[in-house]
Amino acid sequence: MPIQDRRQTQPEGEIAPAKPRVAVSERGSDMNMRFEDHLPSVHSILRAGNPRLELDQHPMKAQRLVDTARMLVAGDKGLLAMDESNPTCDKRFAKLGIPQTVEARRAYRELIITTPGLGECISGAILCDETIRQQKKDGTPFIKVIIDAGIIPGIKVDAGAKDMAAHPGEKITEGLDGLRERLASYSHMGARFAKWRAVIALGDGIPSRGCIEANAQALARYAALCQEGGLVPVVEPEVLMDGEHTLKRCCEVTEEALRTVFSQLYVQRVMLGGMILKPNMVLPGLNCPKQETVDEVADATVRCLLRAVPAAVPGIAFLSGGQSGELASARLNAMNVRFKSRLPWAVAFSFARAIQQPALEIWRGEESHVGAAQQALYHRAKCNAAARRGTYDVAMDADRQTRA
Ligand code: 5MM
Numbered sequence: 001m002p003i004q005d006r007r008q009t010q011p012e013g014e015i016a017p018a019k020p021r022v023a024v025s026e027r028g029s030d031m032n033m034r035f036e037d038h039l040p041s042v043h044s045i046l047r048a049g050n051p052r053l054e055l056d057q058h059p060m061k062a063q064r065l066v067d068t069a070r071m072l073v074a075g076d077k078g079l080l081a082m083d084e085s086n087p088t089c090d091k092r093f094a095k096l097g098i099p100q101t102v103e104a105r106r107a108y109r110e111l112i113i114t115t116p117g118l119g120e121c122i123s124g125a126i127l128c129d130e131t132i133r134q135q136k137k138d139g140t141p142f143i144k145v146i147i148d149a150g151i152i153p154g155i156k157v158d159a160g161a162k163d164m165a166a167h168p169g170e171k172i173t174e175g176l177d178g179l180r181e182r183l184a185s186y187s188h189m190g191a192r193f194a195k196w197r198a199v200i201a202l203g204d205g206i207p208s209r210g211c212i213e214a215n216a217q218a219l220a221r222y223a224a225l226c227q228e229g230g231l232v233p234v235v236e237p238e239v240l241m242d243g244e245h246t247l248k249r250c251c252e253v254t255e256e257a258l259r260t261v262f263s264q265l266y267v268q269r270v271m272l273g274g275m276i277l278k279p280n281m282v283l284p285g286l287n288c289p290k291q292e293t294v295d296e297v298a299d300a301t302v303r304c305l306l307r308a309v310p311a312a313v314p315g316i317a318f319l320s321g322g323q324s325g326e327l328a329s330a331r332l333n334a335m336n337v338r339f340k341s342r343l344p345w346a347v348a349f350s351f352a353r354a355i356q357q358p359a360l361e362i363w364r365g366e367e368s369h370v371g372a373a374q375q376a377l378y379h380r381a382k383c384n385a386a387a388r389r390g391t392y393d394v395a396m397d398a399d400r401q402t403r404a
Contacts, residue, residue, distance in 0.1 A: 075388075102130070176221055202239065207257075223235055234276045329354070355384065379400055
């Protein structure tokens with residue numbers, strides 16, 4: 001049967017579309033209709049959100065997406081986010097007196113990807129547009145160095161969070177225009193997954209429904225384009241830590257944001273088995289007087305995710321959001337110690353600052369500090385791999401500080 005014809009029939013293994021018992025014109029007035037007559041037919045629901053309608057036509061592509069997504073969260077590895085935009089990277093360099101130049105950013109990224117043993121703990125590295133095009137000092141393309149280290153290259157494809165019209169204090173992430181073409185060119189360069197971050201701020205009267213819905217829809221449209229182009233989408237709705245809000249409030253907003261994102265992913269026919277979710281942990285605001293314990297944060301985070309994240313998602317890779325490296329590891333560890341055997345998805349990491357910060361502070365732009373900085377980076381990556389196994393202990397950090 002030609003592929004197009006299959007779309008009009010029942011996809012294999014699905015329930016048959018309900019046939020209306022009487023034609024609409026024969027139903028008479030609404031008064032005589034049964035309740036179920038008002039519901040959309042099973043077939044129209046499948047057409048609305050079932051990614052199999054699209055991906056059935058490309059089983060190899062679908063399988064590759066699933067395989068890549070699973071590889072990104074396999075074993076005890078996680079993602080390294082090294083996709084800071086130039087302004088963010090420059091801001092972090094400026095604080096440490098590092099020159100804010102293309103060459104300094106290149107040298108720093110070379111330091112990261114040539115860290116000995118990095119591939120033992122890191123499954124995927126998220127790059128930004130500048131970095132994916134760069135080479136080592138000896139001319140070897142970064143992409144080759146990353147692949148040779150056993151790490152899957154990924155790319156940040158959003159164009160940043162911009163002020164949202166009519167929504168003071170809120171942001172909408174841009175970057176959908178021309179995305180299909182950009183994804184094709186990154187895929188050609190060797191990227192196998194992509195990342196898009198939406199930002200949800202908490203405060204007086206925010207977040208608004210408008211902000212949550214607009215960002216969720218953009219994330220879903222990005223994710224659908226990624227899968228069409230053969231890249232695994234990393235879907236990152238970040239509820240920020242800034243503010244005085246309580247852990248309970250963060251939990252409510254995170255749940256609402258995630259439910260909205262998954263509803264939009266369904267509508268946009270994103271195959272959940274071929275994506276990774278990159279959420280925030282459920283935390284009290286940085287200025288909240290009550291700061292819950294590591295175990296309380298782990299419990300609140302897992303409870304929230306269980307309510308909002310479908311089991312078909314292969315993995316959750318947390319962002320660190322400004323937590324210290326030690327706290328991020330401890331909280332990730334507690335989630336795996338307390339819940340790992342009972343969770344439908346892998347619970348991993350996709351940290352930037354919580355892996356990079358100590359290394360950056362040691363490096364400070366000095367060639368002679370590269371070795372020490374790489375050891376610090378490797379150490380944090382190892383701590384997070386341990387946290388995935390549930391074997392991280394603060395002593396790992398204390399021992400290292402004593403030795404340093
Ligand atoms: C939330 O930021 C992401 C995770 O980093 P942390 O673990 O430090 O929170 C990170 O991937 C972020 O999206 C990138 O660094 C890009 O940020 P900008 O704002 O520079 O595009």
